[in-house]
Amino acid sequence: MELETYIDVCRAGKALTHSVKAGEMDLSTDSGQLVARMLGAAARYESDTKATRIRRASEQSTRAGKWTGGTRPFGWTITGGVPELHTIESKALADACMRVLRGDSLGSIIREMNNAGILTTRGNQWGYAQLAQALERPRNAGLADLHGEIVGPSTFPAIVSENVWRGVCAVLSDPSRRRSQSNKAVHLLAGIAQCHCGGYVRSGTVTTRTGDKRRIYRCSVRGPGHVSKGIEYVDKVVNELIVAVRAAQDRTKAADAGPDPEAERLELEATALRKRQEEAGMQAALGQIPMHMLGTINSVIEKELAAVTTAMARLEETAARRPPTEILPIPADSPYAREWAGMHIDDRRDYLRGICNVVLLPHGKGSTKVFNPDTVQLVIKAPGEGPGPMNSREIERLAASASLESAGTGTFVTFPVDGELVSFQIADAPTNPTDDEGVWLQRLMPLDDSGRARLQRVLDTRAALNA
Structure with missing residues (x-):
């Protein structure tokens, strides 16, 4: 594009062009313009070819999980192009993963890392976006990805297991997770109870x-x-x-002991799926299957592997959250x-x-x-x-149960009134179920002010009708 502008200027001014390699060119003539355009096209072709080779080499290195340059990733050191675990950073990242699975907020993790002087590889303090990106990297689990798709193992040593990494990604992508990043909590239960x-x-x-x-x-x-x-x-x-x-x-x-058979079965299944993935990659490299089929095969295996690792994460969470006896x-x-x-x-x-x-x-x-x-x-x-x-139904059941527990022993009855459960204790419950309803109403003992007011309205209405 710049050449065409240059040709127009030279043709208007009848200027000669002297190049280092092509010699003298008169761009005011048709033949001179043809030579210049051919040389420009050849140079552009060479540049594009070089860029394609570089891009393919970079993609190949990425598929192999190799270090391709740029800013050093948090958690590793790079020595001669070979990644190795950074003692302090890798431990901090592993602890952050465990805390996310435990239910801690990113805000509390960020605060502790910054207070401990553990900064990003650029020397900055951590923020929400930076920590979330660091936690969701596949290389944390020793996996290589290309355009968001897992393509195989990485040369980066794993900081956490694949199971833990997938669990962290699931937690951070959960839409029900609270994402407030600014309000500082003062009271324990505000916005929780x-x-x-x-x-x-x-x-x-x-x-x-x-x-x-x-x-x-x-x-x-x-x-x-x-x-x-x-x-x-x-x-x-x-x-x-x-x-x-x-x-x-x-x-x-402390009372729990012994391995979980279901966890062992899932671990074996995950290992088998990864072996299938490696075998597919080897077959594609040897030409036994077309390269375009490798992505389809990987996609199918990844879905199965995601289901297995999700089940494994759920088992680990269940073990960690087992209700106390x-x-x-x-x-x-x-x-x-x-x-x-x-x-x-x-x-x-x-x-x-x-x-x-x-x-x-x-x-x-x-x-x-x-x-x-x-x-x-x-x-x-x-x-x-x-x-x-x-939800409201669970709260209603809880309210009714709590009312009965606080009332002590005896016979109780609960009525749904205006979308609310109202409970009463029955004093000296009559043995004859055919007794007049007035007999039953006189024996109802309200457990709260709301029940007392409702019962009084019923009694007043009944008395007015009888009168």
């Missing part, structure tokens, strides 16, 4: 009649009937329960309590999201001026359950 309506609670401030200010958790949904509880009281209950759960989990892990109270001065109190609030919130749901129920029986710890319900999540909230 749920009101009995299903909405999340937020922190707030109220002023008492004496003019004192109190911090509270209150439902983000406005209107009557939603929870509003003192932060210090709710946090105390949750902290005591979580300490007991952590201690019980340690006891459960017995949860016992733990003293406030125990090592478990001190460890929990010493954790950063981000780490505690991450742990709560991954291990349980917290639901705040209505006050129930007694004076509302006295905090009722039974209204704070902690539900341990099942193995493999995600970090999302409880």
Whole structure:
């Protein structure tokens, strides 16, 4: 393109061109222009051919998992073109993978790495995008990729197993994972605990009649009937329960022993699939199968391998999240309590999201001026359950169960009213089921203010009709 402009200028000015290799050219003549264009086309062809060779060589090196130059990847050192594990960086990356699988946020991992002085290979502090990219690299598991597709083993020594790497990728790509990168948490349960309506609670401030200010958790949904509880009281209950759960989990892990037969079967299946992948690559290299078929074969094997490694990751998560068999109270001065109190609030919130749901129920029986710890319900999540909230139906069942437990022993009945479950205790239950409904109504004992108000409305309506 530049040559054509140059020819026009030379032709207009009747200028001669002297080149180092082609000698003198008169671009004001047709023959001179032809020679110049032919020399330019030949030079362009040579340049394109060289670029193609370089691109193919780079692609071949990438397929072989070799180092192709550029910025040194975090986790390895490059000596004479040969990658080797970096002692500090590879350990930090492996720890970060384990923490992601455990449910920790990227924010807490970034904070600890930056505080420890572990920087990126460019000497910068870590951010969300940088850490996520570093954790999702296939070479972390000793795999080579080309345009996002796994093409075989890499020459980079693996930092974590393929199973762990795929598990980390699954966690980071989970749409239910919270991705807030700016808000700094102040209160333990804000945005985590749920009101009995299903909405999340937020922190707030109220002023008492004496003019004192109190911090509270209150439902983000406005209107009557939603929870509003003192932060210090709710946090105390949750902290005591979580300490007991952590201690019980340690006891459960200590009691487990022996390999899992299903895990061993999946590991053998994954090994067999990788062998098939290597065999296909060898057959393509020897010309036994067309090269264009190699991508199709790899794609099929990758899908099978992804299913197997996902099952392996789920088994590992299940083993790590096995529900404790017995949860016992733990003293406030125990090592478990001190460890929990010493954790950063981000780490505690991450742990709560991954291990349980917290639901705040209505006050129930007694004076509302006295905090009722039974209204704070902690539900341990099942193995493999995600970090999302409880749905409204589960919360309704939990509320009904909690009401009955706090009421003690006896006979109970629960009614669905206006989308809400209302429970009553039956005093001196009549033995004759055909008794008048008035007999039954007189024996119903409300368990909370809502039930008391509803029952009174029924009794008033019945009395008005009889009158």
